Amino acid sequence: MNPVFQYLRSSIGRKQLMGLSGLLLYGFLLVHLFGNLGLLSGPEYFNGYGHLMLHTLKKVVIPIEVLLLGAFLLHLLLGFKVTAENRAARPDRYAVRASKSPRTGFGAYMAVSGVWLLVFILVHVPHFRFGAYRATPLVTYNGVEMRDLYAEAVRSFANGWFTLFYVGSFLLLLVHLAHGVRSSLQSLGINHPRWNPALDFVSYVYAVVICGGFSGFAIWLWSQGGVAA
Amino acid sequence: MNFKLRLWRQANGNAKGNFQEVEAQGVSPDMSFLEMLDEVNNDFLREGKDAVAFESDCREGICGTCSLVINGLPHGPDRGTTACQLYMRKFKDGQTITVEPWRAKAFPVIKDLAVDRAAFDEIISVGGFISVKTGSAPDANGLPVPKRDADSAMDAAACIGCGACVAACPNASAMLFVAAKVSHLGHLPQGQPERQRRVVRMVSKMDELGFGNCSNRNECEAACPKEISVEHIARMNRDYGVSALLGTDRDRSEAGA
Numbered sequence: 001m002n003p004v005f006q007y008l009r010s011s012i013g014r015k016q017l018m019g020l021s022g023l024l025l026y027g028f029l030l031v032h033l034f035g036n037l038g039l040l041s042g043p044e045y046f047n048g049y050g051h052l053m054l055h056t057l058k059k060v061v062i063p064i065e066v067l068l069l070g071a072f073l074l075h076l077l078l079g080f081k082v083t084a085e086n087r088a089a090r091p092d093r094y095a096v097r098a099s100k101s102p103r104t105g106f107g108a109y110m111a112v113s114g115v116w117l118l119v120f121i122l123v124h125v126p127h128f129r130f131g132a133y134r135a136t137p138l139v140t141y142n143g144v145e146m147r148d149l150y151a152e153a154v155r156s157f158a159n160g161w162f163t164l165f166y167v168g169s170f171l172l173l174l175v176h177l178a179h180g181v182r183s184s185l186q187s188l189g190i191n192h193p194r195w196n197p198a199l200d201f202v203s204y205v206y207a208v209v210i211c212g213g214f215s216g217f218a219i220w221l222w223s224q225g226g227v228a229a
Numbered sequence: 230m231n232f233k234l235r236l237w238r239q240a241n242g243n244a245k246g247n248f249q250e251v252e253a254q255g256v257s258p259d260m261s262f263l264e265m266l267d268e269v270n271n272d273f274l275r276e277g278k279d280a281v282a283f284e285s286d287c288r289e290g291i292c293g294t295c296s297l298v299i300n301g302l303p304h305g306p307d308r309g310t311t312a313c314q315l316y317m318r319k320f321k322d323g324q325t326i327t328v329e330p331w332r333a334k335a336f337p338v339i340k341d342l343a344v345d346r347a348a349f350d351e352i353i354s355v356g357g358f359i360s361v362k363t364g365s366a367p368d369a370n371g372l373p374v375p376k377r378d379a380d381s382a383m384d385a386a387a388c389i390g391c392g393a394c395v396a397a398c399p400n401a402s403a404m405l406f407v408a409a410k411v412s413h414l415g416h417l418p419q420g421q422p423e424r425q426r427r428v429v430r431m432v433s434k435m436d437e438l439g440f441g442n443c444s445n446r447n448e449c450e451a452a453c454p455k456e457i458s459v460e461h462i463a464r465m466n467r468d469y470g471v472s473a474l475l476g477t478d479r480d481r482s483e484a485g486a
Contacts, residue, residue: 007473011402011442012432012466082442086400089334089441095235095248096327098301100308100397100451107446108399183445189467191460 019184021071043150051146106179113176120169157221166218177207235327258318282341290314293389298329303393311454333401356427382416387455397452400441405449408461425472426480
């Protein structure tokens with residue numbers, strides 16, 4: 001059998017792909033959070049950044065988006081397949097369930113949080129990336145017409161339910177990352193008693209920064225009450 | 230001490246099982262869990278009933294034969310202990326104790342609390358060995374092994390193949406067992422010639438037998454009576470990636486060695 005094919009079919013190979021695709025997506029979240037920082041510099045800066053990424057630099061950005069979409073779909077499909085196999089591996093459940101592991105907590109919610117994040121992405125990406133659901137208003141700076149993503153964000157987050165949906169999703173993202181980051185590293189074979197406490201610390205801090213950062217922006221926009229600052 | 234036991238009874242692998250409630254009375258706190266079950270079975274036999282089937286052999290924690298899930302925990306609540314070395318003083322008087330077999334598709338129930346762990350033998354048979362000339366013991370210092378490697382190999386070699394890792398894993402994955410075997414031989418010079426072949430074949434066999442995938446919940450490490458670390462799983466993940474992608478065709482073939 002072709003070695004790559006055999007590797008991709010094996011349980012370990014798939015876990016490593018799951019980990020790598022997850023790490024790529026985590027990395028993107030940090031870039032996304034940096035982009036959101038532009039909200040603090042006001043509409044002209046933020047819209048200009050959006051225009052730069054989605055229009056001016058599209059020859060670079062679109063291939064990256066395709067790569068991220070590929071990683072996302074792979075992560076999703078592997079997630080479904082692995083979860084189904086894992087359930088099949090224990091057809092009869094235990095009558096009494098107990099645990100001695102300190103790490104099991106968040107790991108039990110990977111599938112649930114993952115499915116929720118899929119719903120979130122199906123809501124969020126068409127909305128802000130493609131202007132689906134409703135047309136993004138337009139704005140013109142120095143004769144260049146662009147989408148007024150700032151106004152769209154302010155308008156959307158003024159709705160408390162919308163903000164609650166976002167913040168709730170970020171909490172589930174925190175659950176997903178709290179197990180996922182360290183689990184990815186373990187699947188890739190990164191585990192050393194000297195470095196494990198540091199890896200734990202960094203991966204938890206990373207998850208908290210990402211989820212806290214996104215939630216902070218959502219709550220801040222909501223607190224503006226629909227008025228562009 | 231008195232206990233209320235809920236014992237899993239299942240006539241054979243195809244039958245539907247259920248719990249039988251039994252009172253265990255006058256149990257000495259110094260009895261092991263298995264001795265307590267022996268007493269229950271004596272009562273069953275005196276009353277002309279079918280004794281509950283469970284496995285045991287050495288009863289000193291080194292053979293890996295006992296296999297009971299006690300109140301949801303393989304080998305019971307103690308850490309680093311097999312069910313045969315678990316004493317009744319660890320339980321509260323009057324407590325209800327639920328006893329189930331290892332539950333995994335790859336470990337079918339034979340009867341009651343006894344399961345068939347031949348899947349582990351199949352995994353061992355494709356790579357859990359070294360093909361060296363047997364005979365008299367080699368010279369003590371003929372083959373130097375660094376202390377660190379010897380220690381790590383010894384930690385992995387402590388695996389008694391009981392299957393508590395599979396029983397504890399939410400996915401019934403055999404990763405800790407396979408990792409212990411791969412690590413034990415892979416750390417030593419005698420294990421090097423077959424190192425790549427071993428990890429690829431043992432993992433392929435493990436997948437084929439219907440064990441689940443590892444999701445790094447570390448339940449296996451917590452349940453292991455020999456306290457084998459998931460570090461060995463990380464090591465196997467590294468070894469597998471390298472061997473599967475860079476190994477020769479012969480190393481990757483699924484046939485036996």
